[in-house]
Amino acid sequence: MRSVITLSTSAPADDTPRGVGIDGSWLLPLRVIPTEGGPVLHMLKAAAPLRPGVPCPAAPAGDERLHLGEVYFSEVLPGHVKGWKRHSRQTQHFAVPFGRMALVLYDDRPHSPTRGVLCRLELGRPDAYDLLRVPTGVWYAFAAVGNSPALLCNGADIPHDPDEGEKLPLDSPHIPYSWDR
C-alpha cells in the first residue's frame, strides 16, 4: 500500500526535528535571525542539526565541530526539475536559503518500514526554512517553485563519489509521481 504525504508548512524553530513519513528522514526548523541589513540564516551546527538522535556524522566526544564530507549548492532555474537521484552511501542535509524549492522523496527501500511512501514538501523562507535529511537509498527530485531560481545547499556526510549515486529519468514509471505541470 502506498501513502502520499504532502507537507506544506513548517513547525516553529525549536530544535525539534519532525518526521516526514519516511524512515530516517526528518525536517529541522532552522533559525532566521533578523538583523540590520538582512537576516542571518542558520544551517549546520555541530551542537544541533546533525545530531538529533539519528545516525549522522558524529564527532568524537568533546569535539564541537561538524564532520562533513562536502558542502555545495545546486541552483535550479524556473521551470526545471533535477532528479531522480539516490545515494547508497551519502546522507544529504538540504536547506534552501534563497528562493523556493519543491522536493519529492520516494522510499522504495526493500526493508524500510515506510516502503512505498512518497512525500512532497517545499523548502524556503519564510515558512519553511528547514533542514531536510535525506537518508541513503531514498529517491529524491527537486524543482524551483515560481518564476525565480532557487538555491539548494547540501551538507553531505561524505564527499561526492560518482560511484555511489544512481539516477532515474524524471518520467520513470518506477516512481509514482508526475513532474508534468
Added chain:
Amino acid sequence: MRSVITLSTSAPADDTPRGVGIDGSWLLPLRVIPTEGGPVLHMLKAAAPLRPGVPCPAAPAGDERLHLGEVYFSEVLPGHVKGWKRHSRQTQHFAVPFGRMALVLYDDRPHSPTRGVLCRLELGRPDAYDLLRVPTGVWYAFAAVGNSPALLCNGADIPHDPDEGEKLPLDSPHIPYSWDR
C-alpha cells in the same frame, strides 16, 4: 605605510589559492559545474579548500571529512552594509552563491607582516565565485552590489561564540575606508 589592494577578477578554478595581500587570507577559485536545469556550485570539500597549506581545520589522518564549527548564511539587502567585524578565534571561509557582494578587509594586527593593508574585492558569479579565507584579527565588512540581495555563506572553523566577536561602527575613523556611496 598603508597599502590599498583592489581585486576585481578571479583566477580560473584550478584549486590554487592566491593571496589577497593580507597575511593568512586567500582566495580559492571554486568550481561551477553547468548541469541541465542549473549549475552545481562547489564550496567546501575536505580534500581541497580548507587545506591549501595554511592553518585551517584539519581532520585526523585518513579522515576525509571537513571539521567545521558552523555553516550559516548572511543575506544582505540592496543598499546595506554589514560590518565592521572581526573575530579573535573564528576563521571564516566565505563564498557568495547568489548575488554579488563587495567585501573589504583591513589588517591592523600588531604583529602582522601586512599590518595596514586594506583589500577590497567582490565575490559572486560569474567571474568571482571564490572561497575567501578571513583569518582571526582581520576587520571585514560586506555589502550587496547592485539592486538585488546577495547571499554570503560562511563555513566557520568554530561555532558562533558572541564573546570572541568584536564590532566597530561603519564610519569608524579607525578603518581607512568609506562605505558612503
